[in-house]
Amino acid sequence: MTTFVAPDIDWGALAPVIATALGGVIAVFVAVFVPAGIRRDIQVALTFLTTVVALLLVVWRWVVVVGTGESVIAAGQLAEDGPALAAQLVILVIALVGFAVVAARVGGEEAFAPQGAAPPGSDYEEAANRAGLQQTEVFPLLLFSLTGMLVFPMANDLLVLFVALEVLSLPLYVLSALARRRRLLSQEAALKYFLLGAFSSAIFLFGIALLYGYSGSLIYGDLATAASATAGMEGMAVVGFVLLLVGLLFKVGAVPFHAWVPDVYQGAPTPVTGFMAAATKAAAFAAIARVLYVAAPGLGWDLAPLLWGVAILSMVFGTVLAIVQTDIKRTLAYSSIAHAGFALVALVGLSAQGPTALLFYLLAYGVATVGSFAVITVVREQDETGSVRGEATHLSQWAGLGRRHPMLASAMGLFLLSFAGIPLTAGFIGKFEAFSAAADGGAWPLVLVAVLASAAAAFFYVRVIVLMFFTQPEESEMPGATVVAPSALTTTTVAVCAALTLILGVFPAPVLDLLSRAVMFVV
Structure with missing residues (x-):
């Protein structure tokens, strides 16, 4: 008779995850029991409080753990180490500014449909609009998704990684369908995201099955041991890791697993797009780094062709298609595909400085992404009668914006320059660190491709800046654009993201020094 031995769990290490999960549960009860008149205000306050508490708990664990107490917890299924805590810090900083955009009202209305289940254009939807109903279920969904994101960097077991993947993804599928305007486009985007996400999860699970058959374990350390001790079954391990990485690369929108990105970024509510584009990418890349450095360090040469191919395709494909876009959200969507390739460059060489470069890159990209989508939320279409409608996403509608609203356009220009990697912005330091890590790992041909792609990508960022500051609005079939207060x-x-973009570009050393303390994984 087998005796069950309960695992020894360090609850302090799980405190940030418990905080966000508990906040999500409380938010569900608030949505059910709190009167409608004060429900939204309480949800907003609870969401911010939960995120701040989780951030403070991660800082506490950083002080306790980094350099002194790195360990595996929950029978080895989770790891509390420098990379995990640093990734959680990046995710929570992005979430804090991202949730502010979600909670903001633009022109007196929020970005979400009053009733997500109402068919677009139906009498039910019109009645919900007239009644002033508010979609407060958005906030528990965001907190549950954030919980999955915080587990992602800590996962040291393939089963835990899969559960975290689903907890992260399922709320985002729902949130993508809740846009207040262009409802059909939003629902179509959510359906595409859900279906393709289901396929990627199936591929992910197939990879887990192969790796379990190969090693007899789901723990990363056991997989690494099996890779060095098992002879004659390396093919099964390589195929398993390839399928596992396909599921993770889908979440970052890397080519050829990117098909959902343009439609979902365009159709989802813009605040959700900003949060999803930045935070999901940070969590998924942190998980990819742990898989490569902890579970598959002995298979680097076998996995290199996949990583090189995906990185090159993402940079080239994302850059080329971004150039021909006419919608600002689709432009940023293809830009995010290119940035997935740039971020992957930091990991290809498996160098010691790769995790530090990756985390800094994700932080720089994340704050610029949230800031740019925050700007998009207030640039609206205006018809001949002066009525303000949905977001003005066609590029021609942004012509002359810099002359009418210089401060807002300047912030947008700063974010675009950071995306392009122009010096004195966070994006320049992020790309420099990522490319340096790849060169140290011997991947200098990939660095050359990345530099050329980055130079070409500058074209479509500068094109938007030229439109805003040096182009006069012309008569066209597109409605005019205005900026809602x-x-x-x-x-x-916008101010915080712009300040961080400048500070990280001008004074990056403190953050880089802080992140450099988090380069060692628990093996």
Whole structure:
């Protein structure tokens, strides 16, 4: 008779995850039991409080753990180490500014449909609009997704990684369908995201099955041991890791697993797009780094062709298609595909400085992404009668924006320059660190491709800046554009993201030194 031995769990290590999960559960009860008049305000306050508490708990664990107490917990299924805590810090910083955009009202209305289940254009939807109903279920969904993101960097077991993947993804599928305007486009985007996500999860599970058959374990350390001790079955291990990475690369939108990105970025509510584009990418890349450095360090040469091919395709494909886009959200969507390739460059060489470069890159990209989508939320279409409608996403509608609203356009220009990797912005330091890590790992041909792709990508970023500051609005079939007075939350978010983009570009050393302490994984 086998005796069950309960695992020894360090609850302090799980405190940030428990905080966000508990916040999500409380938010569900608030959505059910709190009167409608004060429900949204309480949800917003609870969401911010939960995120701040989780951030403070991660800082506490950083002080306790980094350099002194790195360990595996929960019978080896989770790891509390420098890379995990650093990734959680990046995710929570992005979430904090991202949630501010979600909570902001633009022109007196929020970005979400009053009733997500109402058929677009139906009497039910019109009645919900007239009644002033509000979609407060958005906030528990965001907190549950954030919980999955925080587990992702800690996962040291393939089964835990899969559970975290689903907890991260399922709320995002729902959130993508809740846009207040262009409802059909939003629902179509959510359906595509869900279906393709289901396929990627199936591929992910197939990879887990192969790796379990290969090693007899789901723990990363056991997989690494099996890779060095087992002879004659390396093919099964390589195929298993390839399928596992396909599921993770889908989440970052890397080519050829990118098909969902343009439609979902365009159709989802813009605040959700900003949060999803930045935070999901940070969590998924942190998980990819742990898989490569902890579970498959002995298979680097076998996995290199996949990583090189995906990185090159993402950079080239994303850059080329971004150039021909006419919609600002689709432009940023293809830009994110290219940035997935740039971020992957930091890991290809498996160098010691790869995790540090990756985390800094994700932080720089994340704050610029949230800031740019925050700007998009307040640029709206205006018809001949002066009525303000949905977001003005066609590039021609942004012509002359810099002359009418110089501060807002300047912030957008700064974010675009950071995406392009122009010096004195966070994006330049991020790309420099990522390319340096790849060169140290011997992947200098990939660095050459990345530099050329980065130079070509500057074209479509500069094109938007030229439109805003040096182009006069012309008569066209597109409705005119105006800027709705941003709320305090939107203004604060744009200002904070712009400040971080400049500070990380001019004074990156403190953050890089901090992240460099987190380069060692628990093996």
